[in-house]
Amino acid sequence: xxxxxxxxxxxxxxxxxxxxxxxxxxxxxxxxxxxxxxxxxxxxxxxxxxxxxxxxxxxxxxxxxxxxxxxxxxxxxxxxxxxxxxxxxxxxxxxxxxxxxxxxxxxxxxxxxxxxxxxxxxxxxxxxxxxxxxxxxxxxxxxxxxxxxxxxxxxxxxxxxxxxxxxxxxxxxxxxxxxxxxxxxxxxxxxxxxxxxxxxxxxxxxxxxxxxxxxxxxxxxxxxxxxxxxxxxxxxxxxxxxxxxxxxxxxxxxxxxxxxxxxxxxxxxxxxxxxxxxxxxxxxxxxxxxxxxxxxxxxxxx
Ligand code: CP
Ligand code: NVA
Numbered sequence: 670x671x672x673x674x675x676x677x678x679x680x681x682x683x684x685x686x687x688x689x690x691x692x693x694x695x696x697x698x699x700x701x702x703x704x705x706x707x708x709x710x711x712x713x714x715x716x717x718x719x720x721x722x723x724x725x726x727x728x729x730x731x732x733x734x735x736x737x738x739x740x741x742x743x744x745x746x747x748x749x750x751x752x753x754x755x756x757x758x759x760x761x762x763x764x765x766x767x768x769x770x771x772x773x774x775x776x777x778x779x780x781x782x783x784x785x786x787x788x789x790x791x792x793x794x795x796x797x798x799x800x801x802x803x804x805x806x807x808x809x810x811x812x813x814x815x816x817x818x819x820x821x822x823x824x825x826x827x828x829x830x831x832x833x834x835x836x837x838x839x840x841x842x843x844x845x846x847x848x849x850x851x852x853x854x855x856x857x858x859x860x861x862x863x864x865x866x867x868x869x870x871x872x873x874x875x876x877x878x879x880x881x882x883x884x885x886x887x888x889x890x891x892x893x894x895x896x897x898x899x900x901x902x903x904x905x906x907x908x909x910x911x912x913x914x915x916x917x918x919x920x921x922x923x924x925x926x927x928x929x930x931x932x933x934x935x936x937x938x939x940x941x942x943x944x945x946x947x948x949x950x951x952x953x954x955x956x957x958x959x960x961x962x963x964x965x966x967x968x969x970x971x
Contacts, residue, residue, distance in 0.1 A: 710739025830858030
């Protein structure tokens, strides 16, 4: 792909077009088959800045950067001069002088946008309150492993209409999938992301190829709302009976961390009707393909 058509940053996933997404998913599969076949980060560092906790994102990016020949520079927000008042702008300008790309996990969309506005190297959203596009590309890779071509496949997301649901709507739509979101009033995704919205889990799941859920209380949610969230979302748990309403062979997906007994039953989480642990692995392969795309294009731009 010509470098000029490749976006500098990956903040929501909408920066990609359908062809770029398809070729990224192809590269993810190739890198999964041959993990050390790309050395695109040879001699380069990638800053991975975490303002929020992480298990999968940190380990998959850190391992992935290493496998691409680079140095993963994991930074916690509290280690930086940002905590003493240095601006995000100045942080972006300084990091850009050292690293090939910057990943940011943040509780503030504004912080992400400010970093991207001033960084001269690619910025990757490693989760923000509204988006989690690195999760969605790994999920699409997982779906491709099961189904091949994604065009026309149906993904039913059941639960809180959160950052993961939004990113699945954006990137699933770009892949030509029908993304349905079932959530109760007050927890539904906004219109405008291309998803089919309903408050009925059975309706969303009918004939679907995969059934997805996520936590009911996200990192950006006020903990004082947790009890109300759990009560409202209780009818939206993924269990075997709900999976029975999906297409034959359909499986459960979950970005993790999971709360067995809340949004998903233990039987489904650890059973044979899920590809959840493959999803967790595919974070690394998909993100490596993403870094390769963004860093190669940035190098061609000069
Ligand atoms: N799914 C995901 O992003 O997990 P972490 O919060 O552990 O990174
Ligand atoms: N929706 C969850 C995803 C965690 C990976 C959160 O934002 O906390």
